[in-house]
Amino acid sequence: MATEFDYGQLDAITGGDVEFELEVIEDYLSSAPKDMAKLRAAIEAGDSAATSATAHALKGASATLGAKGFASTALVIEQAGRKGEVALARQTIDRCEAELAEVSDLLRQRIAKAA
Numbered sequence: 001m002a003t004e005f006d007y008g009q010l011d012a013i014t015g016g017d018v019e020f021e022l023e024v025i026e027d028y029l030s031s032a033p034k035d036m037a038k039l040r041a042a043i044e045a046g047d048s049a050a051t052s053a054t055a056h057a058l059k060g061a062s063a064t065l066g067a068k069g070f071a072s073t074a075l076v077i078e079q080a081g082r083k084g085e086v087a088l089a090r091q092t093i094d095r096c097e098a099e100l101a102e103v104s105d106l107l108r109q110r111i112a113k114a115a
Contacts, residue, residue: 052081
C-alpha cells in the first residue's frame with residue numbers, strides 16, 4: 001500500500017526552512033505513535049468519544065504535514081467513533097497503523113536526505 005503524501009504541503013508549512021521542517025517531522029514522529037497507541041486503546045475499550053477525539057487529532061496533524069492518505073483513514077475512524085460504530089473503527093485500525101508506519105518511513109527518508 002502506498003499512502004498519499006504531499007511534500008508540497010510540508011514545504012508550505014515550513015516555508016522551505018530545512019531546520020524547521022526537521023523539527024516538525026521529529027515532533028510528528030515522536031507524537032503520532034503515542035497517539036496511535038491511545039487510539040487503539042480507546043477502540044479496544046469501546047470508548048467512542050476518545051476514539052473520535054484521538055483520531056481527529058491524528059487526522060489533523062497528519063493532514064497539516066501532507067500525509068493525506070493517512071489522514072483519510074484517520075477520518076474514517078473519527079467518523080466511526082462519532083457515530084458510535086466501534087466495529088468499523090476496529091476494522092480500520094490495522095490499516096491506519098500500517099499507513100502510519102509508511103508515513104513514518106517516508107518522513108525518516110526525508111530526514112536522511114536533509115542530513
